[in-house]
Amino acid sequence: MTERFATAEACVDYTIARLGKTLRLGAPLGLGKPVQLLNAFFRRAEQDPDIELHIYTALSLEVPKPASHIEAELAGPIVQRIFGDYEPLAYMEAQRAGGLPPNIQVSELYFKAGAMKNMPAAQQQYISSNYTHIARDMMAAGVNVLLQLVAARDTDEGLSLSLSCNPDVALDVIRNKRAQGRDDFLCFAQVHRDLPFMRHDAEVPATLFDGVVENPGYHRTLFAVPNTAVPAADYATALHASTLVVDGGTLQIGIGALGDAVAHALILRQQQPAAWQDAVDRLTRIDSGCQTEHGPFEQGLYVSTEMFVNGMLHLMEAGVVKRRVYDLLALQQGLNDGLISEDVDARLLDYLRRCNVLPGQLTPECLQSLQYWGILPDTLQINDGVLSLQGATLANDMDNPATRAALVKAGEGQRLRHGRVLHGGFFLGPRDFYQKLRDLDDTGQERICMTSVLRTNQLLLDYPLYCAQRRHARFINTGMMVSLSGAVTSDALENGTVISGVGGQYNFVAMAHDLPGARSVLCIRSTRGKGKALRSNIVTHYGHTTIPRHLRDIIVTEYGIADLRGQTDAEVIRRLIAVADSRFQQELADWAIKQGKLPADYEVPAAARNNTPYRIAKALSSHIADGRLPAYPFGTDLTPEELTLSASLRRIKALSDEPATFLREVLRALLHRGDKEAARPWLERIHLMHPDSSRDFIVQQLLMLELEEHGLLKVR
Incomplete structure (x- = not known):
């Protein structure tokens, strides 16, 4: 019998009555968290110190908070527009405020990138696990309560539920617990009527759950991740990566600016092949050492991914992702x-x-x-x-x-049925992405199957079938740094600080080595920081590894492709230096020579000596100016004024990293005396028309200079 609850608190009462006060609570990553239900459990434990609550989850989403009052003036309306009445996670607020009660612990298996760098409790309670092992590890930890946000629809047979955005782990935990016949485990669904109802593996009967919580007051704004701007360097990396994707093959890409850039590059290759080829030719200076592909996608691609991102839906709409696979x-x-x-x-x-x-x-x-x-x-x-x-x-x-x-x-005129163009484990994205998923017709639903990561991230369940389906697979992900040995760091620093998590990256890299014809493509920005803080992301060595050197495959930076698979250590180093920023190439080479890993007479190839941001910007300038490589390829929630202000304020903020440069620019702005009336629309938007402090006055002057130098104000 599935219980029905009108409030989250009633569900908490029921759980304690059944299981007692030792609660090991599991919740999905990202969007699939039932916030009100989670918060009810947290607040009950906060009020009752006899309750022992341990929350196991990943990717806890938080509404961004501005760092200054000027940023708040800009961001306030944007945040309200995007996040509406989204209810924050109480356990995250408690952590940010200085700590959790002693009877409550939170263990995450994946952080939002960089969100927990200065949070000792979160760092100490972090659990490192491959995505395909999360269900196993949650069960081993003794999880006895599972909470899940679900979509719902009424059918002739009764209420039908969809795990929607997160069948990734829940399917496996629930089914394993049910198979064990355990009476010390409960799972609850919280209905959200705006959550897209995904069918196939994600659709389950209400009887799968011990209880269903539905309250109209809980149908608050779904957490949406706004599209981020794609810089020229990311487009360069994406264009290189797009030459590796084989027509008739399989694709996986990640979230963020690089993922959007790869998706857009593939759409450009499909819809404007001559322009795409011109951009690639302008960028390519070195021989990548691997076979590259060209021309539009006639057969199309199939997607097998842990994360179904917005860019993949755009690839479907553009006719790039269209190859159907069949489970026969x-x-x-x-x-x-x-x-x-x-x-x-x-x-x-x-x-x-x-x-x-x-x-x-x-x-x-x-x-x-x-x-x-x-x-x-x-x-x-x-x-x-x-x-x-x-x-x-x-x-x-x-x-x-x-x-x-x-x-x-x-059979005349008939075609095969139930072919899928995409299998995904979870989804997360901007508001219009969710709307498109809600609007899917029967044909659209037929093509997409949200399912367990045990299917998307590995080959073990049905090796022959998955090999047949995932032909010519290209698993494209991002990393933070790569050492000259070919080992990649993606999730943590060498001092142990966790930045994000392993997630499924290791799964996909290992699968690329086990799957005939597959390749792992790890995209890495060649540098990080600016000015004196500029550092190379291709490093001599590093004290933390996410992907070991023996699984090295293809590395892509904005400067080109380095095919490392099966190469000698010396050749790996040569190829990585060739795609490094030229400001760091010689010191990398000198170190390798000193260690005896390169011959003493090695020289950086002439074709690779101009690996500079200027060359990238110049190579892509015409394509950026003509709108073929837009800053926001899949749209943005920001108005034109907000886009201008956000870019200008970012540049002004970056000046503070270089005190000498900052003082020089302040002096120049004060002497220049910008035109306030011409700048009125931007200044009024962030209440800087009449500054209240000397600091705000300086920002006002710098902003007017910025606007003028970017052609938005007339020069007096």
């Missing part, structure tokens, strides 16, 4: 080999007969399976071993010419 090995192999198409015709039936997928004589179970895939018509029936089709009786003999002819005729 013979079908998939026949399609891969070109022996059949998705048309239901004589060639398909003959092929399946040879494979014995279509047996000589049909059984009811076999007929049902073949009808599911659309191979045999829905009107075909079997009664007492005899076939009937639209009133005509047919011999139950698939080698009978009359039966075969009737089936071929019935």
Whole structure:
């Protein structure tokens, strides 16, 4: 019996009555957290010190908070517009305020990048785990309560639920607990009517849960992640990476500016191949050492990803992601080999007969399976071993010419069904992304399957089938640093500080080595910081590793592609230096020579000696100016004024990192005396028309100079 609760507090009461006061609570990462239900458990434990509460989760989302009052003036309306009445996570607020009560612990398996750098409790309670092991580790930790935000719809059979954005781990935890027949485990769903209802593996009966919480007051704004601006360097990296993607292959990309840049680069390759090729040619200075691809996608791509990001939906809309895969090995192999198409015709039936997928004589179970895939018509029936089709009786003999002819005729104009162009574990993105998912029609729903990460992130469940589906796979992710050995750091610093988490990166890199024809592509910005704080992200060595050197594969920076797979240590170093920023190449080379890893006469190749931001900006300038490489390829929630202000204020803030430069620019701005009236729309937006302090006056003057130098104000 599934209980129905009108309030989160009633669900907490029920749980304590059933399980007592030792609660090991699991919740999904990201969007799938039922905030009101989580907060009710937290507040109850906060009020009752006898409750021992340990929360296991990942990627706890927080509404951004401005760092200064000027930023607040700009960000306030934007935050309200995007996040509305989103309710904060109480445990995050407690951590930010200085600590959790002693009877409450929070362990995360993945942080929002950089969010917990200065949070000792969060760093101490962090659990490092591959995504595919999270369900296992949560069960081993004794999780006895699972909470999940769900979508819902009413059907003739009753309430139907969808795990929607997060079937990734919940499916496996619940099913494993149910299989064990444990009576010390409860799982609850909180309904949110704005959450997109995803079907297939994500759709579950309400009876899967011990209780369902639905309260109209809980249907607050869903957390949305705004699109971020894509700088020229990220576009350069993405354009290089887009040459590695094979038509008819498989794709996985990550979140953020680099993920958006890769998706847009692939769309440009599809829709404007000449412009795409020109941009690639302008950037390419070195031989990557690996085969590159060109031209639009005729067969299209299939996506197998842990995270379904906004860019992937745009790739579907652009006709790049369109290759369907089928969970029937013979079908998939026949399609891969070109022996059949998705048309239901004589060639398909003959092929399946040879494979014995279509047996000589049909059984009811076999007929049902073949009808599911659309191979045999829905009107075909079997009664007492005899076939009937639209009133005509047919011999139950698939080698009978009359039966075969009737089936071929019935299949004319029909195509295979239940092919998927995307399998994903979870989704998170901007508001319009959620709206598009809510608006999916039956055809759109048919193409997308949200499912467990045990399917998307590994090959173990069905190695032959997944190998057939994930042909020519390109798993494109990001890293923070790469050492000259080819080892990559993506989740933490060498002092142990966790920046984000391993997530599924190791899963995809390992899968790329195990999957025939697959490659792991790790995109890394060549540098970080500015001025005196500028550092290379290609380093001699580093004290923390996410991806070990023996799994090195392809590294891409804005300066090119380094194919490291199967190469000697010396060649790996040569190729990494060739894609490093030129301001750091010689010191990298000198270190390698000193360590005996490069010959003493090594010199940085001439073609790689101009790896500078200026060269990248110049190479892409015409494509940026013409709008082919826009700052926000998939749109933005910001107004034009807000875009201008945010960019200008970022540049002004960056000046503070260089005191000498800052003072010089302040003096120049004060002597220049900008035109306040011309700048009125921007100044009024952040209440700087009449500054209240000397600091605000300086920011006002710098801002006017910024606006003028970027062509937005007339020069007096």
